Amino acid sequence: MMHLKETELCLGLPGGGSETADTSLKVTGKRGYSQTVDLMLNLQTNDQSSSSADDKNSAANNNKDVIKPPAKAQVVGWPPVRNYRKNAMAQKGSGNDEKVAAAAFVKVSMDGAPYLRKVDLKLYESYQQLSDALAKMFSSFTMGDYGSQGMIDFMNEGKLMNLLNSSEYVPSYEDKDGDWMLVGDVPWQMFVDSCKRLRIMKGSDAIGLAPRAMEKCKNRC
Amino acid sequence: MSLAGLARDAGDAGDYFIPYPDQVLENVLENVLVFLKSRRDRNAVSLVCKSWYRAEAYTRSEVFIGNCYAVAPRRVTKRFARVRSVTVKGKPRFADFSLLPQDWGAHFTPWVAVMATAYRALEKIHLKRMSVTDDDLAVVAHSFPNFKELVLVCCEGFGTGGLAVVVSECRHLRVLELIEDEVFDDEVDWISCFPSDGPSNLESLSFDCVESPINFESLEKLVARSPLLKKLRLNRHVSVQLLYRLLIRAPQLTHLGTGSFSPLEESNNENTRETDYVSAFAACRSIVGLSGFREIAPEYLPAIIPVCANLTSLNLSYANIDAEQLKPVIRHCHKLQVFWVLDSICDEGLQAVAATCKDLRELRVFPIDGAENAEGPVSEVGLLAISLGCRKLQSILYFCQQMTNAAVVAMSKNCPDLVVFRLCIIGRYRPDHVTGEPMDEGFGAIVKNCKKLTRLAVSGLLTDMAFSYIGQYGKLVRTLSVAFAGDSDIGLKYVLEGCTNLQKLEIRDSPFGDSALRSGLHHFSNMRFVWMSSCQVTQEGCLDVARQLPRLVVEVFRRDEEEGGQRGDFVDTLYMYRSLDGPRADAPLFVKIL
Numbered sequence: 001m002m003h004l005k006e007t008e009l010c011l012g013l014p015g016g017g018s019e020t021a022d023t024s025l026k027v028t029g030k031r032g033y034s035q036t037v038d039l040m041l042n043l044q045t046n047d048q049s050s051s052s053a054d055d056k057n058s059a060a061n062n063n064k065d066v067i068k069p070p071a072k073a074q075v076v077g078w079p080p081v082r083n084y085r086k087n088a089m090a091q092k093g094s095g096n097d098e099k100v101a102a103a104a105f106v107k108v109s110m111d112g113a114p115y116l117r118k119v120d121l122k123l124y125e126s127y128q129q130l131s132d133a134l135a136k137m138f139s140s141f142t143m144g145d146y147g148s149q150g151m152i153d154f155m156n157e158g159k160l161m162n163l164l165n166s167s168e169y170v171p172s173y174e175d176k177d178g179d180w181m182l183v184g185d186v187p188w189q190m191f192v193d194s195c196k197r198l199r200i201m202k203g204s205d206a207i208g209l210a211p212r213a214m215e216k217c218k219n220r221c
Numbered sequence: 222m223s224l225a226g227l228a229r230d231a232g233d234a235g236d237y238f239i240p241y242p243d244q245v246l247e248n249v250l251e252n253v254l255v256f257l258k259s260r261r262d263r264n265a266v267s268l269v270c271k272s273w274y275r276a277e278a279y280t281r282s283e284v285f286i287g288n289c290y291a292v293a294p295r296r297v298t299k300r301f302a303r304v305r306s307v308t309v310k311g312k313p314r315f316a317d318f319s320l321l322p323q324d325w326g327a328h329f330t331p332w333v334a335v336m337a338t339a340y341r342a343l344e345k346i347h348l349k350r351m352s353v354t355d356d357d358l359a360v361v362a363h364s365f366p367n368f369k370e371l372v373l374v375c376c377e378g379f380g381t382g383g384l385a386v387v388v389s390e391c392r393h394l395r396v397l398e399l400i401e402d403e404v405f406d407d408e409v410d411w412i413s414c415f416p417s418d419g420p421s422n423l424e425s426l427s428f429d430c431v432e433s434p435i436n437f438e439s440l441e442k443l444v445a446r447s448p449l450l451k452k453l454r455l456n457r458h459v460s461v462q463l464l465y466r467l468l469i470r471a472p473q474l475t476h477l478g479t480g481s482f483s484p485l486e487e488s489n490n491e492n493t494r495e496t497d498y499v500s501a502f503a504a505c506r507s508i509v510g511l512s513g514f515r516e517i518a519p520e521y522l523p524a525i526i527p528v529c530a531n532l533t534s535l536n537l538s539y540a541n542i543d544a545e546q547l548k549p550v551i552r553h554c555h556k557l558q559v560f561w562v563l564d565s566i567c568d569e570g571l572q573a574v575a576a577t578c579k580d581l582r583e584l585r586v587f588p589i590d591g592a593e594n595a596e597g598p599v600s601e602v603g604l605l606a607i608s609l610g611c612r613k614l615q616s617i618l619y620f621c622q623q624m625t626n627a628a629v630v631a632m633s634k635n636c637p638d639l640v641v642f643r644l645c646i647i648g649r650y651r652p653d654h655v656t657g658e659p660m661d662e663g664f665g666a667i668v669k670n671c672k673k674l675t676r677l678a679v680s681g682l683l684t685d686m687a688f689s690y691i692g693q694y695g696k697l698v699r700t701l702s703v704a705f706a707g708d709s710d711i712g713l714k715y716v717l718e719g720c721t722n723l724q725k726l727e728i729r730d731s732p733f734g735d736s737a738l739r740s741g742l743h744h745f746s747n748m749r750f751v752w753m754s755s756c757q758v759t760q761e762g763c764l765d766v767a768r769q770l771p772r773l774v775v776e777v778f779r780r781d782e783e784e785g786g787q788r789g790d791f792v793d794t795l796y797m798y799r800s801l802d803g804p805r806a807d808a809p810l811f812v813k814i815l
Contacts, residue, residue: 076780077318077729078704079591079620079647084317084375084401084430088515088539089589109485 110138110169110200121192127184134171138200170203182209250276260285282306287749289351290774293802294332298339306345306370307336313752313796315727316350317375320754320794322782324809329353331807337364345370345396352376355383355407362390369422370396380405381433389414395449398427406433413439423447427454429478429513434458445470451507454478457515460485461498468501477505479513482521482540498524512536512561519546529553536561538587544570552577561585564599564620571603575610583616583641593648597622601629608632616641623654624681629663633670642667643678649705652682659683665690668698675722678702688712692719699724706731713737717744727752734791735762742769750798754780758792760815766797767815774800775815782811 108119119137124130171183175194183191183198254277257263267277283306284297298304311327329351336343343365353376361368368391373379381404388394388411413436415421421443428435435458444450444467451474455464459480468477498521502508508528517540532554537547538561547562547570554560557578562570564586574581584607586599599621605628607614614636624646633639644664652659660681668674668691675697679687683706691698692715699722707713713733716723717740726748734757745751745766760777767775777786779793786792804814 075649077315077320078649079588079645080318080702080704081587081591081620082317082375082401083319084403085538085587086591 106197108198170206171200173198247276254280290805294335308347310349311351327351329357333357333360347372349374352378358383359386362386372398374400377403380407381409381411382407385409385411385414395422396425404431410436421447424449425452429454452476455480457481472504475507476510481516482514483516483518503527510534514540534559548573559583563589567598568603572606575606581611585618588620601625604628608635618643620645625655626653626663630666633666639671641676646681650682661687668694676700685712688715703728710737714740717741724749730755754794778812786813
């Protein structure tokens with residue numbers, strides 16, 4: 001029997017959304033995404049709809065008891081939308097205003113790279129994990145040091161300036177207010193909630209962001 | 222030698238003497254048959270007599286294998302010796318919805334191995350739902366010096382490494398179309414592997430399903446040296462800025478897949494705003510088909526307006542846009558015949574389509590959200606509007622949360638040319654939401670009024686009555702898809718006894734059992750396949766069929782690959798098909814062949 005936890009709606013890449021400690025992005029062998037989203041585009045039927053359907057069904061409900069699944073169970077392969085299409089739609093992370101955001105897809109661009117990637121921030125639990133994932137995506141990119149807590153120490157001006165003066169790449173992000181900030185200025189969860197998109201730029205290009213970042217950080221903390 | 226010449230040789234015998242009459246007849250026939258393209262006609266020709274059989278086999282250049290397990294590769298190559306084009310279909314369609322276990326089969330390897338020696342002049346391979354490896358692609362690249370076209374639809378098992386081998390070694394490649402395949406990212410820059418010396422012969426390149434990023438510089442150069450390129454379908458890693466660069470190099474395109482259709486960056490890019498996308502599209506006077514829009518930034522959509530008046534095919538089914546965003550574009554699409562879209566456009570968007578697209582032949586409306594909700598963005602209102610506006614409709618696939626019989630009946634009357642009617646009411650067992658009645662009457666009207674109907678997919682609350690209509694009126698129906706429907710065995714019996722032209726039957730989660738199965742014994746050998754999953758057939762019932770029809774391969778398995786194939790008292794999945802060469806040798810352990 002299915003456990004309800006497993007039926008929770010979620011959109012995402014394989015291995016995502018679990019409660020376990022190890023949530024690093026795993027590529028489960030050959031079948032990158034086919035196993036995942038077949039369970040995804042699915043039922044969180046609100047109670048009203050299922051009960052009204054049941055009322056109308058009761059008249060015609062002879063042998064259906066054997067087959068008809070319980071209202072909130074998973075139905076594999078339903079509706080009959082090709083896995084390919086389901087995966088493609090899942091990557092958008094757009095559309096419904098779910099009470100609980102199932103995924104947090106943001107675009108990631110890197111200066112000098114000809115293509116745009118997308119990453120689901122909900123798959124990671126710390127800046128370090130995000131950094132590792134980004135490093136894999138953009139292999140020429142090495143991220144600066146995030147320190148023991150996984151956050152840039154914005155309070156230490158010296159350290160910050162060192163980072164920004166290097167030729168290493170630094171990720172910046174656009175937050176809810178439309179401001180471009182350095183990644184790492186707020187606790188991880190706050191970052192996930194406010195990040196709209198990511199841009200990986202050379203440390204030297206990011207210098208202009210530092211003062212604003214420190215200012216905002218001081219105001220927040 | 223001419224017949225007249227032969228007659229002369231006979232002197233004045235007053236009698237026509239023609240040596241080897243059969244040979245002459247065959248020669249004549251061969252010359253005629255070369256022009257015969259239709260598969261069905263050729264099959265008929267081959268049945269006339271042995272001589273015609275031979276002539277037909279000798280002249281058939283395109284072979285179509287509807288089920289890769291229906292016949293062994295060697296049997297095909299022995300009969301048809303001079304083949305230039307091969308089409309093979311593998312897995313049953315429900316594999317697309319994860320109902321088929323991973324390693325079930327449909328391997329291309331045995332086919333390519335046999336063809337590599339038998340069909341040296343092969344030019345075209347078209348595969349659907351097959352498992353294709355990089356090694357298979359390498360064999361293709363190495364074995365066929367004249368190879369020109371590779372089309373892979375819903376295939377898996379290969380990666381960008383395999384693609385690299387094909388594009389670098391098949392020097393006459395004209396067509397490479399990858400459609401909804403799962404392609405591994407081997408991190409190989411396959412686009413750069415096209416030969417770079419001289420112009421290329423490329424006419425069609427589709428890679429919108431390839432999830433890995435592409436080397437744009439190489440792609441741009443490839444497009445620049447492909448003067449014959451007519452169809453180009455990009456993947457979502459190509460931003461709208463990059464698309465622009467390609468468009469200005471290839472104004473001769475007839476079909477374009479636009480890639481992401483959103484900008485790489487929005488900030489600090491005044492020059493992006495100035496880029497004249499409208500002019501770029503306007504310069505493409507030949508575009509008749511548009512698709513892509515994989516991550517659309519809706520404000521860019523109006524850029525396609527210059528080509529709308531000529532469009533016959535528009536695929537917006539990955540574009541999350543609403544009615545207001547659709548209207549300025551669709552109102553120019555007077556010639557549109559094929560339209561695929563997301564239900565995000567709502568009934569209002571469909572009304573706009575109905576108002577303009579009077580020539581529409583095929584409509585597909587996909588759901589943005591697959592959850593079973595009480596209400597959805599499209600409903601009977603949209604269906605009715607389409608039926609009133611698009612009288613020439615031939616094919617429809619419509620996902621919705623609720624429907625009424627009245628709307629379906631109206632469509633059956635307004636669109637008599639319907640050949641394909643597929644309605645998917647996402648809420649299972651959902652009745653007519655206005656009357657509370659089952660959807661029997663609606664589907665009944667479809668089979669009754671649409672006299673050309675060959676393909677039908679049903680949904681919603683359906684009783685055996687619906688199937689009685691289908692059996693009674695659906696005489697031309699060849700493909701039938703059923704899910705969560707019917708009351709008892711009688712439903713399936715109606716279909717199996719009534720639908721004399723039924724070829725492909727796929728049923729899931731419906732209360733049909735052994736008794737119903739038995740009622741099809743007279744017909745199963747005429748069918749391509751029967752699929753029944755989560756129904757009420759038992760092992761004994763399936764065994765019974767297998768015993769009575771030895772030419773049928775009867776496979777039984779569980780979707781979760783547990784051995785035995787049973788789920789409680791019933792068989793989890795039954796998949797049976799006719800075969801000339803008996804049960805397949807490559808069945809995995811979890812598949813039981815009875």
